[in-house]
Amino acid sequence: MHFEQTNEWARFQQAVGRRVYAISSSRVTLLNEGRDVEEGEGAAIEKKIFTCLRYWEVNGGMPVPGMGFAHAAQVLLEAGKKAGAVFVRWTPSREFPISNFQFPILKNSEVVEPRVLIRQVPPKATLIVDLAKDEGTLLQEMHEKTRYNIRLAERKGVRANTMSVQEGFDAFWTLMQETARRDRIGLHAQDYYRKMLEILNGDAVRAHLFLAAHDGVSLATALLITCGDTATYLHGGSSNEARNLMAPHLLQWRMMQFAKAQGCRWYDMWGVAPFVRNEQGAMNSAHAWAGITRFKMGFGGEVREGIGTVDIMCRPLLYSFLAFLRRMRF
Missing domain, CATH: 3.40.630.30 (Gcn5-related N-acetyltransferase (GNAT))
Structure with a gap:
Protein backbone atom coordinates (compact mmCIF):
# COMPACT_ATOMS: atom_id res chain seq x y z
CA MET A 1 0.00 0.00 0.00
CA HIS A 2 1.20 3.52 -0.82
CA PHE A 3 2.05 5.44 2.36
CA GLU A 4 -0.42 8.22 1.47
CA GLN A 5 -3.27 5.69 1.65
CA THR A 6 -2.47 4.52 5.19
CA ASN A 7 -4.24 5.40 8.43
CA GLU A 8 -0.96 6.74 9.79
CA TRP A 9 -0.75 9.29 6.98
CA ALA A 10 -4.41 10.17 7.52
CA ARG A 11 -3.76 10.89 11.21
CA PHE A 12 -0.77 13.05 10.29
CA GLN A 13 -2.89 15.05 7.85
CA GLN A 14 -5.53 15.53 10.52
CA ALA A 15 -2.83 16.76 12.93
CA VAL A 16 -1.85 19.54 10.50
CA GLY A 17 -5.47 20.70 10.28
CA ARG A 18 -6.85 18.87 7.25
CA ARG A 19 -10.00 16.79 6.99
CA VAL A 20 -9.66 13.22 5.77
CA TYR A 21 -12.47 11.21 4.19
CA ALA A 22 -12.84 7.46 3.76
CA ILE A 23 -14.37 6.59 0.37
CA SER A 24 -16.16 3.42 -0.69
CA SER A 25 -18.43 2.67 -3.61
CA SER A 26 -21.47 3.35 -1.41
CA ARG A 27 -20.50 6.04 1.11
CA VAL A 28 -18.18 8.89 2.10
CA THR A 29 -17.24 9.19 5.77
CA LEU A 30 -15.38 11.98 7.54
CA LEU A 31 -12.69 10.39 9.70
CA ASN A 32 -12.47 11.21 13.40
CA GLU A 33 -10.66 9.85 16.43
CA GLY A 34 -12.81 6.74 16.50
CA ARG A 35 -12.82 5.98 12.77
CA ASP A 36 -10.02 4.75 10.50
CA VAL A 37 -9.92 3.93 6.81
CA GLU A 38 -11.18 0.36 6.63
CA GLU A 39 -10.47 -2.46 4.21
CA GLY A 40 -12.13 -1.78 0.89
CA GLU A 41 -11.93 2.01 1.33
CA GLY A 42 -9.62 4.73 0.05
CA ALA A 43 -8.49 7.98 1.68
CA ALA A 44 -9.04 11.52 0.38
CA ILE A 45 -7.33 14.57 1.89
CA GLU A 46 -9.24 17.85 1.86
CA LYS A 47 -7.15 20.94 1.00
CA LYS A 48 -8.04 24.60 0.55
CA ILE A 49 -7.86 27.22 -2.17
CA PHE A 50 -8.10 30.88 -1.14
CA THR A 51 -9.12 29.70 2.39
CA CYS A 52 -12.79 29.39 1.35
CA LEU A 53 -12.77 26.81 -1.44
CA ARG A 54 -11.94 23.15 -1.07
CA TYR A 55 -10.57 20.34 -3.20
CA TRP A 56 -9.72 16.72 -2.53
CA GLU A 57 -6.45 14.91 -3.14
CA VAL A 58 -6.32 11.12 -3.64
CA ASN A 59 -2.73 9.88 -4.08
CA GLY A 60 -1.23 6.46 -4.51
CA GLY A 61 -4.00 4.22 -5.76
CA MET A 62 -7.64 3.76 -6.53
CA PRO A 63 -10.26 5.36 -4.30
CA VAL A 64 -11.56 1.85 -3.71
CA PRO A 65 -9.08 -1.07 -4.09
CA GLY A 66 -9.82 -3.27 -7.10
CA MET A 67 -12.19 -0.80 -8.76
CA GLY A 68 -11.89 -0.03 -12.46
CA PHE A 69 -10.79 3.41 -13.65
CA ALA A 70 -14.10 4.63 -15.06
CA HIS A 71 -16.04 3.42 -12.02
CA ALA A 72 -13.46 4.97 -9.68
CA ALA A 73 -13.61 8.31 -11.45
CA GLN A 74 -17.40 8.30 -11.18
CA VAL A 75 -17.23 7.49 -7.45
CA LEU A 76 -14.79 10.36 -6.88
CA LEU A 77 -16.94 12.74 -8.88
CA GLU A 78 -20.06 11.96 -6.88
CA ALA A 79 -18.23 11.97 -3.54
CA GLY A 80 -16.57 15.31 -4.27
CA LYS A 81 -19.88 16.86 -5.24
CA LYS A 82 -21.49 15.73 -1.99
CA ALA A 83 -18.65 17.28 0.01
CA GLY A 84 -18.76 20.58 -1.90
CA ALA A 85 -15.28 20.18 -3.40
CA VAL A 86 -14.37 22.20 -6.48
CA PHE A 87 -12.46 19.22 -7.88
CA VAL A 88 -10.82 15.94 -6.92
CA ARG A 89 -7.15 15.57 -7.80
CA TRP A 90 -6.47 11.89 -8.39
CA THR A 91 -3.04 10.27 -8.89
CA PRO A 92 -3.24 6.47 -9.29
CA SER A 93 -0.17 4.50 -8.25
CA ARG A 94 2.60 3.75 -10.73
CA GLU A 95 1.85 0.02 -10.64
CA PHE A 96 -0.95 0.46 -13.15
CA PRO A 97 -0.01 -0.15 -16.83
CA ILE A 98 0.39 3.02 -18.87
CA SER A 99 0.71 1.65 -22.41
CA ASN A 100 -1.87 3.39 -24.60
CA PHE A 101 -3.79 4.40 -21.48
CA GLN A 102 -6.36 7.19 -21.58
CA PHE A 103 -8.14 8.53 -18.53
CA PRO A 104 -11.85 7.71 -18.51
CA ILE A 105 -13.96 10.49 -19.95
CA LEU A 106 -17.14 11.01 -18.00
CA LYS A 107 -20.33 12.72 -19.02
CA ASN A 108 -19.66 16.37 -20.00
CA SER A 109 -15.89 15.69 -19.84
CA GLU A 110 -15.42 16.27 -16.11
CA VAL A 111 -12.00 14.54 -16.24
CA VAL A 112 -9.18 16.88 -17.33
CA GLU A 113 -5.45 17.30 -17.00
CA PRO A 114 -4.64 19.67 -14.10
CA ARG A 115 -5.20 23.32 -15.00
CA VAL A 116 -4.92 24.85 -11.52
CA LEU A 117 -2.37 24.48 -8.69
CA ILE A 118 0.09 23.08 -11.22
CA ARG A 119 3.04 23.19 -8.83
CA GLN A 120 1.17 20.88 -6.44
CA VAL A 121 0.83 18.09 -9.03
CA PRO A 122 2.70 14.96 -7.84
CA PRO A 123 5.62 13.75 -10.00
CA LYS A 124 4.61 11.49 -12.88
CA GLY A 306 2.85 6.39 -13.98
CA ILE A 307 -0.27 7.47 -15.80
CA GLY A 308 -0.05 10.88 -14.17
CA THR A 309 -2.60 13.05 -12.41
CA VAL A 310 -6.14 14.04 -13.36
CA ASP A 311 -8.53 16.63 -11.98
CA ILE A 312 -12.15 15.52 -11.75
CA MET A 313 -14.27 18.67 -11.87
CA CYS A 314 -17.08 18.58 -9.34
CA ARG A 315 -17.95 22.24 -9.96
CA PRO A 316 -16.90 22.74 -13.61
CA LEU A 317 -17.75 26.45 -13.95
CA LEU A 318 -15.83 27.39 -10.80
CA TYR A 319 -12.90 25.19 -11.81
CA SER A 320 -12.79 26.83 -15.25
CA PHE A 321 -12.82 30.26 -13.61
CA LEU A 322 -9.85 29.29 -11.40
CA ALA A 323 -8.02 28.03 -14.47
CA PHE A 324 -8.75 31.34 -16.22
CA LEU A 325 -7.31 33.28 -13.25
CA ARG A 326 -4.16 31.17 -13.43
CA ARG A 327 -3.73 31.91 -17.15
CA MET A 328 -4.18 35.62 -16.56
CA ARG A 329 -1.59 35.56 -13.76
CA PHE A 330 1.06 33.86 -15.88
Whole structure:
Protein backbone atom coordinates (compact mmCIF):
# COMPACT_ATOMS: atom_id res chain seq x y z
CA MET A 1 0.00 0.00 0.00
CA HIS A 2 1.20 3.52 -0.82
CA PHE A 3 2.05 5.44 2.36
CA GLU A 4 -0.42 8.22 1.47
CA GLN A 5 -3.27 5.69 1.65
CA THR A 6 -2.47 4.52 5.19
CA ASN A 7 -4.24 5.40 8.43
CA GLU A 8 -0.96 6.74 9.79
CA TRP A 9 -0.75 9.29 6.98
CA ALA A 10 -4.41 10.17 7.52
CA ARG A 11 -3.76 10.89 11.21
CA PHE A 12 -0.77 13.05 10.29
CA GLN A 13 -2.89 15.05 7.85
CA GLN A 14 -5.53 15.53 10.52
CA ALA A 15 -2.83 16.76 12.93
CA VAL A 16 -1.85 19.54 10.50
CA GLY A 17 -5.47 20.70 10.28
CA ARG A 18 -6.85 18.87 7.25
CA ARG A 19 -10.00 16.79 6.99
CA VAL A 20 -9.66 13.22 5.77
CA TYR A 21 -12.47 11.21 4.19
CA ALA A 22 -12.84 7.46 3.76
CA ILE A 23 -14.37 6.59 0.37
CA SER A 24 -16.16 3.42 -0.69
CA SER A 25 -18.43 2.67 -3.61
CA SER A 26 -21.47 3.35 -1.41
CA ARG A 27 -20.50 6.04 1.11
CA VAL A 28 -18.18 8.89 2.10
CA THR A 29 -17.24 9.19 5.77
CA LEU A 30 -15.38 11.98 7.54
CA LEU A 31 -12.69 10.39 9.70
CA ASN A 32 -12.47 11.21 13.40
CA GLU A 33 -10.66 9.85 16.43
CA GLY A 34 -12.81 6.74 16.50
CA ARG A 35 -12.82 5.98 12.77
CA ASP A 36 -10.02 4.75 10.50
CA VAL A 37 -9.92 3.93 6.81
CA GLU A 38 -11.18 0.36 6.63
CA GLU A 39 -10.47 -2.46 4.21
CA GLY A 40 -12.13 -1.78 0.89
CA GLU A 41 -11.93 2.01 1.33
CA GLY A 42 -9.62 4.73 0.05
CA ALA A 43 -8.49 7.98 1.68
CA ALA A 44 -9.04 11.52 0.38
CA ILE A 45 -7.33 14.57 1.89
CA GLU A 46 -9.24 17.85 1.86
CA LYS A 47 -7.15 20.94 1.00
CA LYS A 48 -8.04 24.60 0.55
CA ILE A 49 -7.86 27.22 -2.17
CA PHE A 50 -8.10 30.88 -1.14
CA THR A 51 -9.12 29.70 2.39
CA CYS A 52 -12.79 29.39 1.35
CA LEU A 53 -12.77 26.81 -1.44
CA ARG A 54 -11.94 23.15 -1.07
CA TYR A 55 -10.57 20.34 -3.20
CA TRP A 56 -9.72 16.72 -2.53
CA GLU A 57 -6.45 14.91 -3.14
CA VAL A 58 -6.32 11.12 -3.64
CA ASN A 59 -2.73 9.88 -4.08
CA GLY A 60 -1.23 6.46 -4.51
CA GLY A 61 -4.00 4.22 -5.76
CA MET A 62 -7.64 3.76 -6.53
CA PRO A 63 -10.26 5.36 -4.30
CA VAL A 64 -11.56 1.85 -3.71
CA PRO A 65 -9.08 -1.07 -4.09
CA GLY A 66 -9.82 -3.27 -7.10
CA MET A 67 -12.19 -0.80 -8.76
CA GLY A 68 -11.89 -0.03 -12.46
CA PHE A 69 -10.79 3.41 -13.65
CA ALA A 70 -14.10 4.63 -15.06
CA HIS A 71 -16.04 3.42 -12.02
CA ALA A 72 -13.46 4.97 -9.68
CA ALA A 73 -13.61 8.31 -11.45
CA GLN A 74 -17.40 8.30 -11.18
CA VAL A 75 -17.23 7.49 -7.45
CA LEU A 76 -14.79 10.36 -6.88
CA LEU A 77 -16.94 12.74 -8.88
CA GLU A 78 -20.06 11.96 -6.88
CA ALA A 79 -18.23 11.97 -3.54
CA GLY A 80 -16.57 15.31 -4.27
CA LYS A 81 -19.88 16.86 -5.24
CA LYS A 82 -21.49 15.73 -1.99
CA ALA A 83 -18.65 17.28 0.01
CA GLY A 84 -18.76 20.58 -1.90
CA ALA A 85 -15.28 20.18 -3.40
CA VAL A 86 -14.37 22.20 -6.48
CA PHE A 87 -12.46 19.22 -7.88
CA VAL A 88 -10.82 15.94 -6.92
CA ARG A 89 -7.15 15.57 -7.80
CA TRP A 90 -6.47 11.89 -8.39
CA THR A 91 -3.04 10.27 -8.89
CA PRO A 92 -3.24 6.47 -9.29
CA SER A 93 -0.17 4.50 -8.25
CA ARG A 94 2.60 3.75 -10.73
CA GLU A 95 1.85 0.02 -10.64
CA PHE A 96 -0.95 0.46 -13.15
CA PRO A 97 -0.01 -0.15 -16.83
CA ILE A 98 0.39 3.02 -18.87
CA SER A 99 0.71 1.65 -22.41
CA ASN A 100 -1.87 3.39 -24.60
CA PHE A 101 -3.79 4.40 -21.48
CA GLN A 102 -6.36 7.19 -21.58
CA PHE A 103 -8.14 8.53 -18.53
CA PRO A 104 -11.85 7.71 -18.51
CA ILE A 105 -13.96 10.49 -19.95
CA LEU A 106 -17.14 11.01 -18.00
CA LYS A 107 -20.33 12.72 -19.02
CA ASN A 108 -19.66 16.37 -20.00
CA SER A 109 -15.89 15.69 -19.84
CA GLU A 110 -15.42 16.27 -16.11
CA VAL A 111 -12.00 14.54 -16.24
CA VAL A 112 -9.18 16.88 -17.33
CA GLU A 113 -5.45 17.30 -17.00
CA PRO A 114 -4.64 19.67 -14.10
CA ARG A 115 -5.20 23.32 -15.00
CA VAL A 116 -4.92 24.85 -11.52
CA LEU A 117 -2.37 24.48 -8.69
CA ILE A 118 0.09 23.08 -11.22
CA ARG A 119 3.04 23.19 -8.83
CA GLN A 120 1.17 20.88 -6.44
CA VAL A 121 0.83 18.09 -9.03
CA PRO A 122 2.70 14.96 -7.84
CA PRO A 123 5.62 13.75 -10.00
CA LYS A 124 4.61 11.49 -12.88
CA ALA A 125 7.95 9.67 -13.05
CA THR A 126 10.23 8.39 -10.33
CA LEU A 127 13.48 6.47 -9.99
CA ILE A 128 13.28 3.06 -8.25
CA VAL A 129 16.35 1.21 -6.95
CA ASP A 130 16.07 -2.54 -6.28
CA LEU A 131 17.53 -3.10 -2.81
CA ALA A 132 17.39 -6.89 -3.17
CA LYS A 133 20.79 -6.63 -4.84
CA ASP A 134 23.90 -6.81 -2.65
CA GLU A 135 25.71 -3.58 -1.79
CA GLY A 136 28.56 -4.30 -4.18
CA THR A 137 26.14 -4.63 -7.09
CA LEU A 138 24.24 -1.50 -6.08
CA LEU A 139 27.48 0.48 -6.08
CA GLN A 140 28.61 -1.04 -9.37
CA GLU A 141 25.33 -0.04 -11.06
CA MET A 142 25.74 3.59 -10.00
CA HIS A 143 27.33 6.16 -12.29
CA GLU A 144 31.10 6.19 -11.94
CA LYS A 145 31.06 9.82 -10.74
CA THR A 146 28.46 9.02 -8.07
CA ARG A 147 30.59 6.16 -6.69
CA TYR A 148 33.59 8.47 -6.66
CA ASN A 149 31.69 11.18 -4.77
CA ILE A 150 30.48 8.68 -2.14
CA ARG A 151 34.03 7.49 -1.52
CA LEU A 152 35.34 11.06 -1.51
CA ALA A 153 32.86 12.03 1.20
CA GLU A 154 33.90 9.00 3.25
CA ARG A 155 37.61 9.82 2.88
CA LYS A 156 37.03 13.43 3.88
CA GLY A 157 35.32 12.36 7.11
CA VAL A 158 31.67 13.13 6.32
CA ARG A 159 29.29 11.19 8.57
CA ALA A 160 25.67 10.44 7.68
CA ASN A 161 23.24 8.92 10.16
CA THR A 162 19.62 8.75 11.23
CA MET A 163 18.77 11.18 14.04
CA SER A 164 15.97 11.66 16.55
CA VAL A 165 13.69 14.68 16.27
CA GLN A 166 15.26 16.15 19.40
CA GLU A 167 18.80 15.71 18.05
CA GLY A 168 18.41 16.72 14.46
CA PHE A 169 15.30 18.75 13.71
CA ASP A 170 16.82 22.23 14.13
CA ALA A 171 19.61 21.40 11.69
CA PHE A 172 17.10 19.82 9.31
CA TRP A 173 14.95 22.94 9.27
CA THR A 174 17.93 25.26 8.80
CA LEU A 175 19.12 23.27 5.78
CA MET A 176 15.63 23.07 4.30
CA GLN A 177 15.27 26.85 4.49
CA GLU A 178 18.72 27.33 2.95
CA THR A 179 17.79 25.03 0.07
CA ALA A 180 14.45 26.79 -0.50
CA ARG A 181 16.17 30.17 -0.78
CA ARG A 182 18.87 28.85 -3.10
CA ASP A 183 16.62 26.86 -5.41
CA ARG A 184 13.54 29.10 -5.11
CA ILE A 185 11.22 26.33 -4.04
CA GLY A 186 8.34 26.34 -1.57
CA LEU A 187 8.31 24.70 1.85
CA HIS A 188 5.64 23.52 4.22
CA ALA A 189 5.46 25.20 7.62
CA GLN A 190 8.07 24.06 10.12
CA ASP A 191 5.44 22.32 12.23
CA TYR A 192 4.37 20.21 9.24
CA TYR A 193 7.73 18.38 9.15
CA ARG A 194 7.96 18.09 12.91
CA LYS A 195 4.52 16.50 13.17
CA MET A 196 5.35 14.15 10.31
CA LEU A 197 8.32 12.85 12.26
CA GLU A 198 6.43 12.67 15.53
CA ILE A 199 3.27 10.99 14.22
CA LEU A 200 4.69 8.63 11.59
CA ASN A 201 6.56 6.55 14.15
CA GLY A 202 4.91 3.12 14.04
CA ASP A 203 5.94 -0.20 12.54
CA ALA A 204 3.68 0.12 9.48
CA VAL A 205 4.72 3.65 8.44
CA ARG A 206 7.68 5.55 9.86
CA ALA A 207 9.41 8.83 9.02
CA HIS A 208 13.18 8.87 9.53
CA LEU A 209 15.34 11.98 9.83
CA PHE A 210 18.86 11.81 8.37
CA LEU A 211 21.74 14.26 8.64
CA ALA A 212 25.17 14.34 7.02
CA ALA A 213 27.81 16.40 8.84
CA HIS A 214 31.53 17.18 8.79
CA ASP A 215 33.43 18.31 11.88
CA GLY A 216 30.11 18.98 13.63
CA VAL A 217 28.69 21.13 10.80
CA SER A 218 25.49 19.84 9.18
CA LEU A 219 25.78 19.74 5.38
CA ALA A 220 22.81 17.71 4.10
CA THR A 221 19.54 16.35 5.40
CA ALA A 222 16.60 14.20 4.29
CA LEU A 223 13.29 12.69 5.38
CA LEU A 224 12.80 9.03 4.49
CA ILE A 225 9.44 7.23 4.72
CA THR A 226 9.39 3.45 5.16
CA CYS A 227 6.10 1.69 4.42
CA GLY A 228 5.80 -1.99 3.61
CA ASP A 229 8.52 -3.02 1.17
CA THR A 230 9.31 0.55 0.03
CA ALA A 231 11.46 3.38 1.37
CA THR A 232 10.67 6.80 -0.13
CA TYR A 233 13.03 9.77 -0.16
CA LEU A 234 10.41 12.45 0.42
CA HIS A 235 12.19 15.70 1.39
CA GLY A 236 15.79 16.85 1.36
CA GLY A 237 18.06 19.85 1.67
CA SER A 238 21.74 20.79 1.63
CA SER A 239 24.07 23.56 2.68
CA ASN A 240 25.69 26.14 0.45
CA GLU A 241 28.95 25.48 2.30
CA ALA A 242 31.54 22.73 1.74
CA ARG A 243 29.78 21.42 -1.35
CA ASN A 244 33.08 19.89 -2.46
CA LEU A 245 32.68 17.29 0.32
CA MET A 246 29.76 15.66 -1.55
CA ALA A 247 27.69 15.11 1.58
CA PRO A 248 24.36 14.58 -0.30
CA HIS A 249 25.84 11.62 -2.21
CA LEU A 250 26.96 9.86 0.95
CA LEU A 251 23.63 10.67 2.62
CA GLN A 252 21.67 8.94 -0.15
CA TRP A 253 23.89 5.88 0.02
CA ARG A 254 23.53 5.64 3.80
CA MET A 255 19.73 5.88 3.43
CA MET A 256 19.77 3.07 0.88
CA GLN A 257 21.84 0.93 3.24
CA PHE A 258 19.47 1.76 6.09
CA ALA A 259 16.37 0.90 4.03
CA LYS A 260 17.92 -2.38 2.92
CA ALA A 261 18.73 -3.26 6.55
CA GLN A 262 15.10 -2.48 7.46
CA GLY A 263 13.94 -5.12 4.99
CA CYS A 264 12.74 -2.77 2.23
CA ARG A 265 12.88 -4.11 -1.33
CA TRP A 266 12.51 -0.79 -3.15
CA TYR A 267 14.08 2.65 -2.75
CA ASP A 268 11.88 5.34 -4.32
CA MET A 269 13.66 8.58 -5.23
CA TRP A 270 10.24 10.37 -5.41
CA GLY A 271 10.24 12.25 -8.65
CA VAL A 272 12.42 12.78 -11.71
CA ALA A 273 11.82 14.64 -14.94
CA PRO A 274 9.59 12.50 -17.20
CA PHE A 275 11.64 13.51 -20.25
CA VAL A 276 15.25 13.74 -19.23
CA ARG A 277 17.04 13.64 -22.59
CA ASN A 278 16.92 15.74 -25.72
CA GLU A 279 16.98 14.53 -29.33
CA GLN A 280 20.78 14.21 -29.26
CA GLY A 281 20.60 11.86 -26.25
CA ALA A 282 22.02 14.40 -23.78
CA MET A 283 20.30 15.63 -20.66
CA ASN A 284 17.67 18.27 -21.39
CA SER A 285 19.03 21.05 -19.18
CA ALA A 286 15.98 23.24 -19.89
CA HIS A 287 13.67 21.00 -17.83
CA ALA A 288 12.97 22.40 -14.36
CA TRP A 289 13.97 19.10 -12.75
CA ALA A 290 17.05 18.46 -14.89
CA GLY A 291 19.55 19.08 -12.07
CA ILE A 292 17.89 16.92 -9.41
CA THR A 293 17.16 14.25 -12.06
CA ARG A 294 20.83 14.08 -13.01
CA PHE A 295 21.77 13.70 -9.33
CA LYS A 296 19.22 10.94 -8.69
CA MET A 297 19.96 8.95 -11.84
CA GLY A 298 23.56 8.70 -10.76
CA PHE A 299 22.45 6.12 -8.18
CA GLY A 300 21.29 3.62 -10.79
CA GLY A 301 17.83 2.13 -10.68
CA GLU A 302 14.99 2.27 -13.16
CA VAL A 303 12.76 5.16 -14.17
CA ARG A 304 9.10 4.27 -13.73
CA GLU A 305 6.45 6.49 -15.18
CA GLY A 306 2.85 6.39 -13.98
CA ILE A 307 -0.27 7.47 -15.80
CA GLY A 308 -0.05 10.88 -14.17
CA THR A 309 -2.60 13.05 -12.41
CA VAL A 310 -6.14 14.04 -13.36
CA ASP A 311 -8.53 16.63 -11.98
CA ILE A 312 -12.15 15.52 -11.75
CA MET A 313 -14.27 18.67 -11.87
CA CYS A 314 -17.08 18.58 -9.34
CA ARG A 315 -17.95 22.24 -9.96
CA PRO A 316 -16.90 22.74 -13.61
CA LEU A 317 -17.75 26.45 -13.95
CA LEU A 318 -15.83 27.39 -10.80
CA TYR A 319 -12.90 25.19 -11.81
CA SER A 320 -12.79 26.83 -15.25
CA PHE A 321 -12.82 30.26 -13.61
CA LEU A 322 -9.85 29.29 -11.40
CA ALA A 323 -8.02 28.03 -14.47
CA PHE A 324 -8.75 31.34 -16.22
CA LEU A 325 -7.31 33.28 -13.25
CA ARG A 326 -4.16 31.17 -13.43
CA ARG A 327 -3.73 31.91 -17.15
CA MET A 328 -4.18 35.62 -16.56
CA ARG A 329 -1.59 35.56 -13.76
CA PHE A 330 1.06 33.86 -15.88
